[in-house]
Amino acid sequence: MSIRGKTAIVGVAESDLGEVGPGFTPLDLIGQATNRALADAGLEKGDVDGLFSASVYYQMPTLSVGEYLGIRPRYSDATMMGGSSFVSHLLHATVAIEAGLCEVALITYASTQLSDGGFRGVSDPPNPYETPYEPRYPVSMYALSASRHMHEYGTTREQLAEVAVAAREWAKLNPKAFVRNDLSVEDVLASRLVSSPLSILDCCLVTDGGGALLVTSAERAKDLRKPPVYLLGVGEAHWHRNISQMPDLTTTAATDSGRRAYDMARVGPEDVDVAMLYDAFTINPILFLEDLGFCEKGEGGTFVEGGRIAPGGELAVNTNGGGLSYNHPGMYGLLLLIEAVRQLRGECTERQVGDAEIALAHGNGGVLSSQVTALLGTESVL
Amino acid sequence: MEELSEKKASVEAPAVAYRRHLENGKLGYQRCTDCSVAVFYPRVLCPFCGSSALEWCESVGRGTVYATTAVHSRNRAPRNVVLVDLDEGFRMMSRIEGVPAEEVEIGTRVRFEVHQVDEPVAVFVREES
Numbered sequence: 060m061s062i063r064g065k066t067a068i069v070g071v072a073e074s075d076l077g078e079v080g081p082g083f084t085p086l087d088l089i090g091q092a093t094n095r096a097l098a099d100a101g102l103e104k105g106d107v108d109g110l111f112s113a114s115v116y117y118q119m120p121t122l123s124v125g126e127y128l129g130i131r132p133r134y135s136d137a138t139m140m141g142g143s144s145f146v147s148h149l150l151h152a153t154v155a156i157e158a159g160l161c162e163v164a165l166i167t168y169a170s171t172q173l174s175d176g177g178f179r180g181v182s183d184p185p186n187p188y189e190t191p192y193e194p195r196y197p198v199s200m201y202a203l204s205a206s207r208h209m210h211e212y213g214t215t216r217e218q219l220a221e222v223a224v225a226a227r228e229w230a231k232l233n234p235k236a237f238v239r240n241d242l243s244v245e246d247v248l249a250s251r252l253v254s255s256p257l258s259i260l261d262c263c264l265v266t267d268g269g270g271a272l273l274v275t276s277a278e279r280a281k282d283l284r285k286p287p288v289y290l291l292g293v294g295e296a297h298w299h300r301n302i303s304q305m306p307d308l309t310t311t312a313a314t315d316s317g318r319r320a321y322d323m324a325r326v327g328p329e330d331v332d333v334a335m336l337y338d339a340f341t342i343n344p345i346l347f348l349e350d351l352g353f354c355e356k357g358e359g360g361t362f363v364e365g366g367r368i369a370p371g372g373e374l375a376v377n378t379n380g381g382g383l384s385y386n387h388p389g390m391y392g393l394l395l396l397i398e399a400v401r402q403l404r405g406e407c408t409e410r411q412v413g414d415a416e417i418a419l420a421h422g423n424g425g426v427l428s429s430q431v432t433a434l435l436g437t438e439s440v441l
Numbered sequence: 442m443e444e445l446s447e448k449k450a451s452v453e454a455p456a457v458a459y460r461r462h463l464e465n466g467k468l469g470y471q472r473c474t475d476c477s478v479a480v481f482y483p484r485v486l487c488p489f490c491g492s493s494a495l496e497w498c499e500s501v502g503r504g505t506v507y508a509t510t511a512v513h514s515r516n517r518a519p520r521n522v523v524l525v526d527l528d529e530g531f532r533m534m535s536r537i538e539g540v541p542a543e544e545v546e547i548g549t550r551v552r553f554e555v556h557q558v559d560e561p562v563a564v565f566v567r568e569e570s
Contacts, residue, residue, distance in 0.1 A: 194534070207547065
């Protein structure tokens with residue numbers, strides 16, 4: 060039995076973003092986002108009977124979220140595999156809805172890391188095989204991948220910088236983007252190295268923020284406020300947790316998650332109008348463009364040259380400005396789904412991609428560890 | 442020493458056995474006696490075939506730099522972090538000592554040493570040509 064087209068995203072919203080100020084908690088932002096998403100969908104809080112969340116703040120996130128919101132779910136899923144978790148929740152929610160275990164699923168997340176003093180990540184116990192060498196988590200792990208990609212395929216720092224510049228050009232079209240000033244390849248190359256070959260401008264932002272997303276059956280979705288955005292296909296994959304266990308640092312498990320998602324959706328990369336590719340670091344979209352079939356392995360660096368993924372380029376990538384220039388509240392997978400939905404609804408004003416019917420939303424988690432790919436579509440492609 | 446390590450393999454925690462090898466100046470790793478693959482980090486089962494028949498081995502300690510980064514922090518010199526592919530067929534994180542952090546190159550042949558400050562740590566130096 061295929062789950063293609065069986066569920067739809069019917070409500071999306073961000074919380075306040077950027078820097079929300081002292082005293083606000085992630086749960087406060089989840090509350091903001093949830094109310095906005097319910098209003099977007101035309102649903103009531105009492106309609107929600109499935110709850111999905113992940114967190115680095117709360118060890119039992121759906122319990123904390125359920126309590127704060129006053130939701131008593133009959134289906135609860137706190138799958139945690141980093142920033143991709145929320146794309147994974149979309150699959151899990153669809154399966155639960157199809158099985159009749161819940162009808163309206165709320166997927167929500169927020170962080171107040173910037174207002175709390177800076178990057179806040181996971182707190183695994185020390186790893187005796189990595190911790191003694193003091194890599195900076197997670198940037199050094201992505202830097203190791205970038206070093207290998209440069210070595211094997213001749214990818215350059217200039218090409219990495221092109222990813223940051225394209226994201227900034229999109230961000231200039233998004234009033235909600237955290238940074239919108241001019242950025243050049245030269246600026247990226249001249250910025251402070253954090254973990255070579257990655258400089259500070261090759262790294263995503265550290266911001267507050269969060270979001271909420273409502274999923275229900277395709278049948279129920281038809282009667283709600285906004286045009287449904289259907290889930291066409293989704294696939295998840297993970298091969299490692301620690302970077303020293305990643306089999307080939309230039310090939311991610313997105314090769315598996317993407318194939319699973321494309322097969323379920325019965326589409327290919329050539330059908331994608333908007334690609335939201337989790338850009339925690341500039342190397343990420345290069346790897347994902349390759350692993351998700353937009354170009355051959357090793358050609359990602361060339362692919363992003365000359366503004367090809369910037370506004371007006373050949374492929375619309377990360378149209379909200381991405382984790383690099385829009386917002387990155389610790390985990391970003393939910394926010395890239397929200398942008399994909401808005402593009403398919405035609406709500407993106409200045410940055411709207413014309414006639415967008417199919418969007419790919421790709422989440423990444425850990426240190427290139429978990430990969431989850433979703434394909435979303437309008438009613439016209441069902 | 443070899444006899445001791447074999448006897449203890451089934452009762453000693455993998456991380457403890459690894460540490461004991463380092464304390465003796467050795468780089469320990471495991472080999473699966475069923476599928477022959479080299480296993481690192483140490484575990485209680487082979488992640489390739491699932492067998493629990495893992496035996497401890499001592500690496501010759503020679504390998505090749507697979508990936509490298511220099512980590513920059515305020516108020517200290519950049520430090521190098523690498524992944525090294527050992528000749529026995531396993532990969533580990535480490536650092537290359539005796540070379541400026543930014544000058545470590547992928548493909549460089551390196552040799553294992555134990556670096557002891559508070560704890561014994563497996564590090565590498567460039568192999569003399």
